[in-house]
Amino acid sequence: MANSIKDVADHAFDYVIAGGGTAGLALAAGLAANSSTQVLVLEAGPENLEESSPIRIPAPPGVVINDPKYAWVFKSSPQKHLEGREVVVQRGRTLGGSSAVNFTVWNHPPAGDVDAWEKLGNPGWNWELFQKYAKKAESFTSSSPERQALYRQEPHLSSHGVDGPLKTKFPDWVFKGDVIIQDAMQNLGIPVAKDPYGGDPIGTSMLAACVDPRTHTRSYAATAYYLPNKEKANLKVLCNAIVERVVFNDQHNDENVEASGVQFIHDGVKHVVHVRKEVVICAGALKTPQILELSGIGSRDILEPLGIKPRIILPGVGENLQEHAFCGVTFELQSKNAFETLDLFNDKAFAAEQHKLHKEQKGMAAMTITNFCFAPLKSTTETPSEAVKLIALQRQNIEERIRSGTLPPGLKEQWMMQLERMEEAKSGECEIVIIPGLFGGAAEPGKAYVTLIASANSMFSRGSVHVTSCDPNVDPAIDLGYFAEEFDLKLVTEMIKFARRLGETEPLKSIIAKETVPGSNVTTDEQIQDYIKRTLSSTYHTVSTAVMLPRDMNGVVDSKLRVYGTKNVRVADISIVPLHVAAHTQSTAYVIGGVAADIIMKDT
Ligand SMILES: Cc1cc2nc3c(=O)[nH]c(=O)nc-3n(C[C@H](O)[C@H](O)[C@H](O)COP(=O)(O)OP(=O)(O)OC[C@H]3O[C@@H](n4cnc5c(N)ncnc54)[C@H](O)[C@@H]3O)c2cc1C
Incomplete structure (x- = not known):
């Protein structure tokens, strides 16, 4: 059993991770490896950890993706060039995220596709790094x-x-x-x-x-990264917790704003959890921009009409979807x-x-x-x-x-x-x-x-x-x-x-x-x-909606995954991919989670 609201609300943690999906759980396990850090994961979906869950059975693929017990079932806006058709888009909404509902294919991108990330202005993000962390994830x-x-x-x-x-x-x-x-x-x-x-x-x-x-x-983020660590006293996971926004310390629209906590909804009630070091958003390419925008990070044109006070102007948030x-x-x-x-x-x-x-x-x-x-x-x-x-x-x-x-x-x-x-x-x-x-x-x-x-x-x-x-x-x-x-x-x-x-x-x-x-x-x-x-x-492979690129190229995070203009907010999921790869995307999400853990441990 994951944790209860009593273990979380009004408590303080070193790291709060928004989204217990593919990258989020890989990151949580990496951070919790250091027993002196306190890590909290807030996941919107339920646990679904019972061994009899249909999640565990590989075939036929895709049986759980239309069921809200396991998945977000979104619809795109009418697609202008598809004669106005709305396209159904699912994602995992459970502990393990999309790795719990995907088709289990394990593959890696071509080396050159990942090397392109470095060429676009992200030092160190190349094939060598990818291969190292993909191997670290796999048995x-x-x-x-x-x-x-x-x-x-x-x-x-x-x-x-x-x-x-x-x-x-x-x-x-x-x-x-x-x-x-x-x-x-x-x-x-x-x-x-x-x-x-x-x-x-x-x-x-x-x-x-x-x-x-x-x-x-199925071997997925929850069986690989959560279950082996669930008894750790320094790792807490709260399911059915919908992250609403990052709470900031200062009231100014500075260029170096500091997160003090995360506001979330559990059982219909709003709560705040305090953060000592960092907030990391890992809600996937379709939900991470929502959390950023509700926190006042994004384009003025999107935020102001909704009455959201802009804190950091980053026009790249939610754009560049690939x-x-x-x-x-x-x-x-x-x-x-x-x-x-x-x-x-x-x-x-x-x-x-x-x-x-x-x-x-x-x-x-x-x-x-x-x-x-x-x-x-x-x-x-x-x-x-x-x-x-x-x-x-x-x-x-x-x-x-x-x-x-x-x-x-x-x-x-x-x-x-x-x-x-x-x-x-x-x-x-x-x-x-x-x-x-x-x-x-x-x-x-x-x-x-x-x-x-x-x-x-x-x-x-x-x-x-x-x-x-x-x-x-x-x-x-x-x-x-x-x-x-x-x-x-x-x-x-x-x-x-x-x-x-x-x-x-x-x-x-x-x-x-x-x-x-x-x-x-x-x-x-x-x-x-x-x-x-x-x-x-x-194909459920959406990426790049909080892209890792230099800020003057509409980037949202820098090459250490830090959201521009913040002191201690990062994004670590598939939304940071600088340019899409010719591969299925779960290995990339696991790599990002693993790399993020090492970057954050070194930096904080
Ligand atoms: C149906 C399907 C089939 C696929 N098949 C394959 C495949 O066979 N092979 C492959 O390599 N890739 C496949 N993919 C793609 C791959 O699984 C994903 O790209 C990858 O898992 C994404 O990882 P992520 O960590 O970025 O996001 P996710 O794993 O989706 O994690 C995001 C998590 O954040 C949670 N969340 C969202 N909003 C909030 C909020 N406000 N508060 C709290 N939590 C929140 C979600 O519930 C979710 O658990 C498939 C994807 C799908 C959906």
Whole structure:
């Protein structure tokens, strides 16, 4: 059991952490390692720590994300370039945050994507640092030689961690079509990735998942960083505590304001907790800006109309939102060659049987999504010259915009970096995720499907997230900004065409009966784009809404994660990412939590 309000309200702690999610719990464990510091975590969601919780079972993925017991279920504002559609956006709302509800995929970004953070003005934030902290977080269990033979991929053990708190492994249940799809990818010119966890993930690969090899259950921030430390007298965790704002000491609008505490709501009652050293906001990319803005940190234009007294003017708060996005191509498999797929879980009796088997560490409920391809645009278009042309046009467009002087501070540098990464073709802006089954929509009984998820990992579009009310219970307005930059729509269009070509490539071609989505009536680029606009989804990888950049580039935190203009308020979660990476984001969140702990311990 986590702590009660009596242990917290009106007490003083050295560090108060707002948000007990992926980065927040990694940070809390790091700070609490020093027994002379008193650490408090305030988490808006419940504990959900019982072993029988559906959180613990890896498959089918995503079953808890629409349930408010586990998740925030937000809706974006109507997306102008998606014909006014509101996109559903979920996040973990429980101890462990999004690591409790995510799809358990464990991967690392390309080295160059992280090195770009340092080049943008953040000394020390480079691949070397990332790799060090990702290894520190991880305890990897290699698969059996038989499994390695099946995957035809030997893990590079030196790129993994061996004794971190987070358990990772390859699943024991394998979708047999994965190998066929890997072969098709290679036949389409995509090589096997050289070292997916060592900074070079470009190509096809089988990826590990955050699953405990002993129990086949999810390993996540709460099991890895909270449970092993829960008896520590110097670590307190209060759940169902909604942080409203940081309380400041002085009443002046200085440029060096000092936090004295945190105001939060528990059981409908407002409380204050006092802080001796630092407040660290770890509420994730969609909620961290809300806490900053309710504390008077942000843009005058957002704060003043709501009657919030501006304390520190930082126009970057809630701006520069970067997100990945995906669209699927689904194929019905030929029944004579049918594989076991996730579609079987639509049968309630089958699902119940699998959950029973899972308790014995058997069956399909221990499976995870394993098969991926990360490719540069140049490997994804029908010929590389098409990509070269598209990128050149985008460069021309950006250079014209730079000359016009209309870009917000910091965007020019980010965009130029994105262009460079695409031109050198060393990142994975085009990702294909292989889902063994129909993804969304209703499967026809008795039929088996495979869905190729085309995920765009380097969007030029930017969105925003801002408060619309002084009430912390009111969701912020989330604008994902999708396709504000036309290039992004072209990128997704090329990826859908690539996924379709994959379906026409042997040996995948021979096991497919037909394409069901978008379907054979969708042929022209215009029709594909119409399909994309109707179905594009968020990948839940939002970053950069309290970005770590120099202040004159619209930065919100400096390279020690300190909020500009404050003495003792930091942000340590995925919202500080200076430029998005071509990877799933949980490893980045764990790295940020780990790095933050060391920075703070050294600094205070
Ligand atoms: C459905 C889904 C699937 C995903 N799949 C994958 C995957 O397979 N692999 C991968 O690498 N990444 C995946 N991701 C992304 C990854 O999980 C996240 O990017 C990462 O976990 C974010 O970490 P964070 O610490 O920034 O935020 P979070 O882990 O979201 O933590 C934020 C915490 O703050 C709490 N909070 C928010 N507001 C307040 C408040 N006012 N007061 C107190 N507490 C508050 C929240 O409840 C939450 O617990 C997925 C995400 C989702 C949502």
